[in-house]
Amino acid sequence: MDFFVFNGKYFNEGSALISVNSRGLRFGDGLFETMKSINTHVEMIDEHFARLWKGLDTLQFKLSTHFTPDKLQQEILALLNKNGHIRIARIRITVFRGDGGLYDPVNHTPNYIIQTWAMSPDNITWNSNGLILGIYTDVKKSCDILSNLKHNNFLPYSMAALHAKEQKWNDAVLLNTHNRICDSTIANIFLIKNGVIYTPALSEGCISGVMRKYIIKELTVLNYQVEETGLAVDDLLSAAEVFLTNSIYNIRWVQNIGDKKFTNNLTAKINSAIFPTNK
Numbered sequence: 001m002d003f004f005v006f007n008g009k010y011f012n013e014g015s016a017l018i019s020v021n022s023r024g025l026r027f028g029d030g031l032f033e034t035m036k037s038i039n040t041h042v043e044m045i046d047e048h049f050a051r052l053w054k055g056l057d058t059l060q061f062k063l064s065t066h067f068t069p070d071k072l073q074q075e076i077l078a079l080l081n082k083n084g085h086i087r088i089a090r091i092r093i094t095v096f097r098g099d100g101g102l103y104d105p106v107n108h109t110p111n112y113i114i115q116t117w118a119m120s121p122d123n124i125t126w127n128s129n130g131l132i133l134g135i136y137t138d139v140k141k142s143c144d145i146l147s148n149l150k151h152n153n154f155l156p157y158s159m160a161a162l163h164a165k166e167q168k169w170n171d172a173v174l175l176n177t178h179n180r181i182c183d184s185t186i187a188n189i190f191l192i193k194n195g196v197i198y199t200p201a202l203s204e205g206c207i208s209g210v211m212r213k214y215i216i217k218e219l220t221v222l223n224y225q226v227e228e229t230g231l232a233v234d235d236l237l238s239a240a241e242v243f244l245t246n247s248i249y250n251i252r253w254v255q256n257i258g259d260k261k262f263t264n265n266l267t268a269k270i271n272s273a274i275f276p277t278n279k
Helices: 023-027 045-058 069-083 155-167 210-221 233-237 265-274
Strands: 003-006 009-012 030-038 088-096 111-118 131-141 171-176 181-184 188-193 196-200 226-229 241-246 250-257
Touching: 003 069, 023 088, 030 045, 030 069, 045 069, 045 088, 045 210, 069 088, 069 111, 131 155, 131 181, 155 171, 181 188, 181 196, 181 233, 188 210, 188 233, 196 210, 210 226, 210 241, 210 265, 241 265, 250 265
Parallel strands: 131 171, 131 250, 196 226
Antiparallel strands: 003 009, 003 111, 030 088, 088 111, 171 181, 188 196, 188 241, 241 250
């Protein structure tokens, strides 16, 4: 049985700890980060913590002097070793406010949970078969100060993921309230058209992905033209290539969206250039 960390202490994964008065449970009042470790090295950890701390500030948490990135990193590494998740692992930190009603939280100090899961090496290799996607239209993503955060009120993505499973898609594309492309349930979206690489701007409501930021930087170094902009569904379906990015899988190419098929020539080249060991 694996362990998890709750506010600095170890518990068995079956332990029930959250109060029925938890604002995290009642209102989704919190944030999360998902990271990857290889040989107990947590990739891009500084960027993950920077995004988490920005979100904590946006949600008006009050941080104690003991709640620091260094402390969380130490607890992550200790948990990876305790669970034996040494080679490749997925890590999730969930941060949430404690007890209270909508207008009367007991305090604004963050509670937190750290979990780890072992991953197969196949999860970080090039997906040669390509992904099958569809476009989810029942719930739209808003464009506001919360849109770029990985907050715990995740219903648009949760509903899109349920629909994708029903349709036997690998993932679903979400639209924003302007009916433009936002992101997928677990990744940021890039498309390639006439040699230019496009991705929805953060103002379009997509998650401010750590891997998205890294990919844009690396593509610029490699002298690709990258444009962050608003993208219509027609822009997506008329692209030559489409790929998804997140911190767990790096780059994954998309083979189909509905009846539209995409190639992967440039995407494969980009993947080899940025992640040469993940071919």
